[in-house]
Amino acid sequence: MSFIELKHINKKYENAERNSVTDFTLSIEEKEFIAFVGPSGCGKSTTLRMIAGFEDITGGDLYIDGVRVNETAPRDRGIAMVFQNYALYPHMTVEKNIAYGLMNMKVPAGEIKKKVDWAVKILGLEEFRYRKPKNLSGGQRQRVALGRAIVKNQKVFLMDEPLSNLDAKLRVSMRNEISRLHRELGTTTIYVTHDQVEAMTMADRIVIMKEGVMQQVGRPMELYEHPVNKFVAGFIGSPQMNFYPVVLEDNLLKFADGSRIAMPDVMLERLGDRRGEMIMGIRGEDIKLDEQNMELYQKDRQHAVVENTEVMGNENNLYFTFGGSLTVARVSKYEISQIGDAIDFVFSPLKMHFFDKDTEESILK
Ligand SMILES: Nc1ncnc2c1ncn2[C@@H]1O[C@H](COP(=O)(O)OP(=O)(O)OP(=O)(O)O)[C@@H](O)[C@H]1O
Ligand SMILES: [Mg+2]
Secondary structure (H helix, E strand, C coil), X not given: CCCEEEEEEEECCCCCCCCCEXXXXXXXXXXXXXXXXXXXXXXXXXXXXXXXXXXXXXXXXXXXXXXXXXXXXXXXXXXXXXXXXXXXXXXXXXHHHHHHHHHHCCCCHHHHHHHHHHHHHHCCCHHHCCCCHHHCCHHHHHHHHHHHHHCCCCCEEEEECCCCCCCHHHHHHHHHHHHHHHHHHCCEEEEECCCHHHHHHHCCEEEEEECCEEEEEECHHHHHHCCCEHHHHHHCCCCCCXXXXXXXXXXXXXXXXXXXXXXXXXXXXXXXXXCEEEEEEECHHHEECCHHHHHHXXXXXXXXXXXXXXXXXXXXXXXXEECCEEEEEEECHHHCCCCCCEEEEEECHHHCEEECCCCCEECCC
8 A cells, every 4th residue: 555545535515516526546655746736626725635634535535654544633644734825923933933833732842942943954044043924035934834844744745835925936946945855854745736837847746637537647757748638738838739620631630721741650550540530739849940850851841920939048939820720839049030930840740649639538559
């Protein structure tokens, strides 16, 4: 048995018409960092709160460290939780805020001091130790909230969007701090976010949810390279994957605007005997404008006129209409064009994804 086991977990709130979480099954290993991602309302917090014990489990079984804890009180589950809207005690100093939970648990004073010393050090809060929360920045306050969780020395950390109140720059630095903390402490962590970049950069494995149902679980690059359906393909990655309604006839991929691309044998093999209408998806970085790729896929060269650009230096996006759909290509700084420029480009055919037009499930073998 794994460290945390969720077996066919369901949640239906009283008075709700349908389940908020349906048949959620997942095994989490000790020391793993798991991220739950998905759009607003997909059931991330509900699942986390059931693990914490703040919500009843309607159906299924939850095990932590080998013990079934469905009916166990939150304080006896061995978890520490960090919320989005953590409330620090405004009249207490940083060290008192961090120590407060331990004082409540009647931990001896000497031990509390040791733990607080350790926490302020590991979180870089030493010079703020005697300050009150109102005299701290958002990131420093967030670190105090983390401090309260780590001193409790629990088996599992549960974090629900802990960084969403911070500005973009602070989010990036706190993201690194939490990752470092996880490497140092090795505490099994479940981290809820709707930010796929946070999930991709921090997690060992990501769980993607939609409308209460787990869509896919896997390592970040696994989800990026092999999404099981169009939803996952579209959710992971920025800018979003491009999608086209297409028809595959023999080895020819036909687009809504009449464009055609010949499919290489490797790809046909992965498509088996699937032909006809389907959805093709390709990521912006797999649309190529460089000479080498243009030469390689010379026969399937396409043309378009640039409608918009996003130039950020290291990351440059060109927008144009192709195949009847707005398309974004991610290009290097050597291929930046201006609005109105006519461009030639090719698709990396081996990087294409194919989805059933009705079920939207991946049809690649
Ligand atoms: N106390 C409640 N009573 C009834 N329905 C609820 C309750 N809490 C949440 N829900 C519903 O359950 C579903 C899942 O909510 P949940 O808060 O888990 O979503 P989430 O993925 O955390 O979303 P967000 O990213 O917005 O925080 C939603 O449809 C929500 O409206
Ligand atoms: Mg939530």
